Amino acid sequence: MSHFAKLDENNVVMFVTVGRQEDDGQEAELSARTGDVYKQTSYNTRGGVHYDTETGRPSNNQSKALRKNYASVGFTYDENRDAFIPPKPFESWVLDEDTCLWVAPTPYPGGDHRWNEEKVSWVPGDQPFASWSWNEQTLFWEPPVERPNNDLMYTWDEESGAWVAVTE
Secondary structure, X not given: OEEEEEEOOOOEXXXXXXXXXXXXXXXXXXHHHHOOEEEEEOOOEEOOEEEOXXXXXXXXXXXXXXXXOOOOOOOEEEOOOOEEEOOOOOOOOEEEOOOOEEEOOOOOOOOOEEEEOOOOEEEEOOOOOOOXXXXXXXXXXXXXXXXXXXXXXXXXXXXXXXXXXXXX
């Protein structure tokens, strides 16, 4: 199966469509036939790496990596880089030339963090409940009472300050 991104006059992806396997490599013909601009994109390419559909790991054949990233609506096709680039998420982020993905000016610390553009840094994610506290070791919000360790499903009840088994 081949995928093609239709571009507008500014090289912004309008939509991605599925073609037949025999359409692979035929973007010029598709563009000529329709009068629109189409660029082929690889569903299994992210950050310049082609991933194996079976394992989710980088494939042995990296020649299948196409245009750095799988195109999505709103991505821009950069002719000079021959790459699809996602919209810039924050003004302070910079484009990684190798992956054509945007990266924060400071590395992601892991855990439950979100980007705060005003502070230009990672901050703890939103506190899920008023009684929960931030754990600097795990980098996650934690409840005041440990969740029971059994096969039941639980939900946190803030009013009682306890875990409640989900019955349905």
